[in-house]
Structure formats: C-alpha cells, structure tokens
Amino acid sequence: MHEAAKAPQVGFVSLGCPKATVDAERILTRLRAEGYGISPTYAEADLVIVNTCGFIDAAVEESLDAIGEAVAEQGRVIVTGCLGARADLVRAAYPQVLAVTGPHADAEVMAVVREHLPAPHDPFLDLVPPQGIRLTPAHYAYLKIAEGCDHRCRFCIIPSLRGDLVSRPIGEVLDEAHRLVAAGVRELLIIAQDTGAYGSDRRHAPDFWGGRPLRTDLLTLVRTLGELPAWIRLHYLYPYPQVDELVALMADDVLLPYLDMPLQHGSPAILRAMRRPAATEAVLERLARWRGRCPELAVRSTFIVGFPGETERDFETLLDFLRSAQLDRVGAFAYSPVAGATANALPDPVPEEVKQERLTALMAVQAEISRAKLAARVGRRVTVLIDEVEAEQAIARGPGEAPEIDGVILIPGDWDLAPGDFIEVEITGSDEHDLWAEPVVD
Missing domain, CATH: 3.80.30.20 (tm_1862 like domain)
Incomplete structure (x- = not known):
C-alpha cells in the first residue's frame, strides 16, 4: 500500500488589528478548503504568508521584521495586508518575496499560492467562518x-x-x-x-x-x-x-x-x-x-x-x-x-x-x-461571559469589557465553568484595570 501524499503546507504569520484578523481567517479558510495544510513551523512549510500591519512606524518595523524572519527561515514568502499596499517599501527591503498584495486580497493571495504550490483540490471559494478557520476563541x-x-x-x-x-x-x-x-x-x-x-x-x-x-x-x-x-x-x-x-x-x-x-x-x-x-x-x-x-x-x-x-x-x-x-x-x-x-x-x-x-x-x-x-462597581451584580478557565480562577468579561483591549473580571476558585458560559456574578473587588467577582448562588 502507498501512503497518501502529504498535503502541501503553508505557514502563516498574522499581525495587526481585528480587521486584519478577519482577512487572515478568510485566507486560511480558502487554504484549508483547497486542501492545503497549515504548518505551525517554518521548517515544515512549503511557503509562508505574512499578513502585515502598516499603520504606524512601530507596526511597519514589526511587519518588516516578520517578513525578514520568514525569508530567512523558509525563503518562499508572500506578503499581504496593509503594509503590502506599500509594495515598494517591502520589495526594497526584501526583493526576493514571491508577491506583495494589499489588504482584503484573499483571491490574489490564493492565485499566487496556486502558482507556486499547486492546489490539491478544486477551489471552493465561498467558504467563510464558521465553516472555515477562526483565529478567535470559539465563543x-x-x-x-x-x-x-x-x-x-x-x-x-x-x-x-x-x-x-x-x-x-x-x-x-x-x-x-x-x-x-x-x-x-x-x-x-x-x-x-x-x-x-x-x-x-x-x-x-x-x-x-x-x-x-x-x-x-x-x-x-x-x-x-x-x-x-x-x-x-x-x-x-x-x-x-x-x-x-x-x-x-x-x-x-x-x-x-x-x-x-x-x-x-x-x-x-x-x-x-x-x-x-x-x-x-x-x-x-x-x-x-x-x-x-x-x-x-x-x-x-x-x-x-x-x-x-x-x-x-x-x-x-x-x-x-x-x-x-x-x-x-x-x-x-x-x-x-x-x-x-x-x-x-x-x-x-x-x-x-x-x-x-x-x-x-x-x-x-x-x-x-x-x-x-x-x-463604584463593587457590590453590583452583572452577567459575564467566561473567556478562560484556569486551575484556580476563571477569566470573564462583562458588557463593559471588550476582548484583548479592556480589563477583565477575575473569578477566583474552582468553579464548574467553561469558556462561552454566561453566568451572573457579584463584583467583590477592583483595581485600576480589572475587577474581581464571585458567582451568584441562589
């Protein structure tokens, strides 16, 4: 018996804001739909896509560093995202990249991937999350x-x-x-x-x-x-x-x-x-x-x-x-x-x-x-959404806390909770960033 051929592997690096995260999800979804594997390492990847940010100088520097690392580690690199809209800057630093595209350019990126790494399956281009890949937690x-x-x-x-x-x-x-x-x-x-x-x-x-x-x-x-x-x-x-x-x-x-x-x-x-x-x-x-x-x-x-x-x-x-x-x-x-x-x-x-x-x-x-x-919120009751459950506490957010940019509500103790649960808590403590709470048990 012959072993099935391993699917071509694409590495992926994504930087930037939530809008860039959505772009990354769409590209990853298309890759998976066409049969490509997503490699967690440069060593296993047949090529690498770098989804960049280019809004401020620090973001440009971070993106260029990420491109440089991918070029050094793998060599075959496609650049997309906001910095890709400044293709002259990218190509001046790394003329060897396979292609440079701007943001929300999943079709263009896939065309370059297929050119350098033939697709295992016929493309099914209408797949979008949740059928596809998401970079956020499931909830x-x-x-x-x-x-x-x-x-x-x-x-x-x-x-x-x-x-x-x-x-x-x-x-x-x-x-x-x-x-x-x-x-x-x-x-x-x-x-x-x-x-x-x-x-x-x-x-x-x-x-x-x-x-x-x-x-x-x-x-x-x-x-x-x-x-x-x-x-x-x-x-x-x-x-x-x-x-x-x-x-x-x-x-x-x-x-x-x-x-x-x-x-x-x-x-x-x-x-x-x-x-x-x-x-x-x-x-x-x-x-x-x-x-x-x-x-x-x-x-x-x-x-x-x-x-x-x-x-x-x-x-x-x-x-x-x-x-x-x-x-x-x-x-x-x-x-x-x-x-x-x-x-x-x-x-x-x-x-x-x-x-x-x-x-x-x-x-x-x-x-x-x-x-x-x-x-001022100490003593109040609020419905929270559980984000993470650790060994000795759960991490949650209320209506006043957005993920990744705001503080959190910490719930000490070993409770029967899971990410995605909604529960009612009473706020018991605070500092300048976060809150502490305990579940309301009626």
Missing part, C-alpha cells in the same frame, strides 16, 4: 461589515492602504452572523474602519434577507442582529447623530451598553488640525445625555498626545476634557509620523521627550478615573 468572533474609510484625518493613512468605504450587503452580513451563532459564537464584535458610516456608500439601498427588504444602514443591521441569542458589541464609531439611537437600543438590551468612540483629543485647535470633529463641549453634553438614557453605558476612547502644534495649553485642555468626560476605558499613544500622512508637513513638531512626558501624565490621570469607576 466570540469579529464580524467585519465594511472596508476602507472616507475620512481624511491628517494622522491616518488607512484610506491609502484599504481604500474608501465599501460596505458589505446587509444580507451577506446577516447570513454570516447567523452561521457564526449557529456554530456556538456567543458574542459578535462588529468592526469596520468607520462602523457608523456602514451603508452610506450604497446610499442605504435595500437588500433582501429572510424574504424581507432591509435598509443597508447600521441601525437596521444592529436591530436585526439583536434578534440573535448572542451579545452584540460595536467598535469604532464616530460621534454621528445616529449614536443617540444606538444608545437607546443599548438601553433596551438590543446591543451591549458599550460605546467605542475614538475621540483622539480634547483641544478644538488640535482636533481641527487633525481634521477631526472639534465640538468637544457637544461631546460632553451628549455623553451626559447618553448616560442619562443608559446608566450602564461603558465608554471607551483613544487619544493621541504630541500631535504637531500641540502646546502645553492644548494638552491641559485634553486633561480637562478627560476629567470632565470620565471615560471608562482609554487607550493613548504618542504621535508618531507615518509615511504618507499629511500631518508630516505640519509645523511645530513636539519633541519626543515631551510626547512621552505627556503620555505618562495622561495615563496617570486616566488611571485614577478608571480606579474610581471600577471601585
């Missing part, structure tokens, strides 16, 4: 509803990497959501570069799903997703007017009461320089109104310190904004020039040491806010 999944962005923020090069906004048909999104939930997903994390703009490029044209016409917009989408037996969490929302209606849906338990809104700064002058919405007083008024409508609302945001032209007064205005806004979760970054960003031409760059001092000061202010906000 939650990212659901990408659009690509690209129509904004032109001065610090950002996403439109040049991923293009203008292209929304997926609402029926296609809902089909994928239903398949994911049927496969055991308990939380859907809705992502796009600009989630609130979903459908605007299609002029919100109707699409048929389940025998009914549905308008292609975010409100219609989330109302329909809210019919599923799963948590629905939104990411990357601009402060558009429809956020008021989304918060109403959160208050009605259609959506998780979680608002991820990258505000970037608190000084109107710097926001104008960034080409961002500059109505900070209006944002504070809306925050108060949203919290009045939905008291359980958790608000997350990100900020940039040291943007060109940022004065000490601008920075103090940012700190004052943080103290007034009392945000639940904050991420912050020191401004880093990105090749191709129009902000590079702005005058009055902030010295690097000043950027770092301001970043430290901002995070110290936010740490105290976060400590107080979390301490």
Whole structure:
C-alpha cells in the first residue's frame, strides 16, 4: 500500500488589528478548503504568508521584521495586508518575496499560492467562518461589515492602504452572523474602519434577507442582529447623530451598553488640525445625555498626545476634557509620523521627550478615573461571559469589557465553568484595570 501524499503546507504569520484578523481567517479558510495544510513551523512549510500591519512606524518595523524572519527561515514568502499596499517599501527591503498584495486580497493571495504550490483540490471559494478557520476563541468572533474609510484625518493613512468605504450587503452580513451563532459564537464584535458610516456608500439601498427588504444602514443591521441569542458589541464609531439611537437600543438590551468612540483629543485647535470633529463641549453634553438614557453605558476612547502644534495649553485642555468626560476605558499613544500622512508637513513638531512626558501624565490621570469607576462597581451584580478557565480562577468579561483591549473580571476558585458560559456574578473587588467577582448562588 502507498501512503497518501502529504498535503502541501503553508505557514502563516498574522499581525495587526481585528480587521486584519478577519482577512487572515478568510485566507486560511480558502487554504484549508483547497486542501492545503497549515504548518505551525517554518521548517515544515512549503511557503509562508505574512499578513502585515502598516499603520504606524512601530507596526511597519514589526511587519518588516516578520517578513525578514520568514525569508530567512523558509525563503518562499508572500506578503499581504496593509503594509503590502506599500509594495515598494517591502520589495526594497526584501526583493526576493514571491508577491506583495494589499489588504482584503484573499483571491490574489490564493492565485499566487496556486502558482507556486499547486492546489490539491478544486477551489471552493465561498467558504467563510464558521465553516472555515477562526483565529478567535470559539465563543466570540469579529464580524467585519465594511472596508476602507472616507475620512481624511491628517494622522491616518488607512484610506491609502484599504481604500474608501465599501460596505458589505446587509444580507451577506446577516447570513454570516447567523452561521457564526449557529456554530456556538456567543458574542459578535462588529468592526469596520468607520462602523457608523456602514451603508452610506450604497446610499442605504435595500437588500433582501429572510424574504424581507432591509435598509443597508447600521441601525437596521444592529436591530436585526439583536434578534440573535448572542451579545452584540460595536467598535469604532464616530460621534454621528445616529449614536443617540444606538444608545437607546443599548438601553433596551438590543446591543451591549458599550460605546467605542475614538475621540483622539480634547483641544478644538488640535482636533481641527487633525481634521477631526472639534465640538468637544457637544461631546460632553451628549455623553451626559447618553448616560442619562443608559446608566450602564461603558465608554471607551483613544487619544493621541504630541500631535504637531500641540502646546502645553492644548494638552491641559485634553486633561480637562478627560476629567470632565470620565471615560471608562482609554487607550493613548504618542504621535508618531507615518509615511504618507499629511500631518508630516505640519509645523511645530513636539519633541519626543515631551510626547512621552505627556503620555505618562495622561495615563496617570486616566488611571485614577478608571480606579474610581471600577471601585463604584463593587457590590453590583452583572452577567459575564467566561473567556478562560484556569486551575484556580476563571477569566470573564462583562458588557463593559471588550476582548484583548479592556480589563477583565477575575473569578477566583474552582468553579464548574467553561469558556462561552454566561453566568451572573457579584463584583467583590477592583483595581485600576480589572475587577474581581464571585458567582451568584441562589
């Protein structure tokens, strides 16, 4: 008897944000559908795909290092992802790579794979998760509803990497959501570069799903997703007017009461320089109104310190904004020039040491806010989703905690729990990042 021939093996390295994770899942799914094996090591791989990030200098450096390692260890390398949109940079560093493609280019990547490593099976190109490969745990999944962005923020090069906004048909999104939930997903994390703009490029044209016409917009989408037996969490929302209606849906338990809104700064002058919405007083008024409508609302945001032209007064205005806004979760970054960003031409760059001092000061202010906000939750009961079970504790999240970017809820003890379980807990302790809890036993 002859042994069956071993399937050709493809190694895979994936970097970057959740949107890149979804791209990676689609490529891996196509590879598996066509009969390729996924190799865990360079030594066993016949070629390697590197899915890159290229948003800031640190990400570019990490991506180039990953490409270099793959070239050194295996030799036959395909580069895809955001850095692939800057093919000249990749090829200048590594001219020997087999091909360079941009993001959301699974068809192009597969064409190159087949060229250099013939497919064992005929391609079945419509496979998508959950039938395919997912890089998240089984109980939650990212659901990408659009690509690209129509904004032109001065610090950002996403439109040049991923293009203008292209929304997926609402029926296609809902089909994928239903398949994911049927496969055991308990939380859907809705992502796009600009989630609130979903459908605007299609002029919100109707699409048929389940025998009914549905308008292609975010409100219609989330109302329909809210019919599923799963948590629905939104990411990357601009402060558009429809956020008021989304918060109403959160208050009605259609959506998780979680608002991820990258505000970037608190000084109107710097926001104008960034080409961002500059109505900070209006944002504070809306925050108060949203919290009045939905008291359980958790608000997350990100900020940039040291943007060109940022004065000490601008920075103090940012700190004052943080103290007034009392945000639940904050991420912050020191401004880093990105090749191709129009902000590079702005005058009055902030010295690097000043950027770092301001970043430290901002995070110290936010740490105290976060400590107080979390301490106020002690004694409350909340439904949580179990993420991990370890020998002496379980790790969970509530509605106010998104995976990978926020804190967690730790449940000490040996409980009969499994990832994907929903349980009710009482919060028993806190620090500036995380919470502690115990299950409610009636």
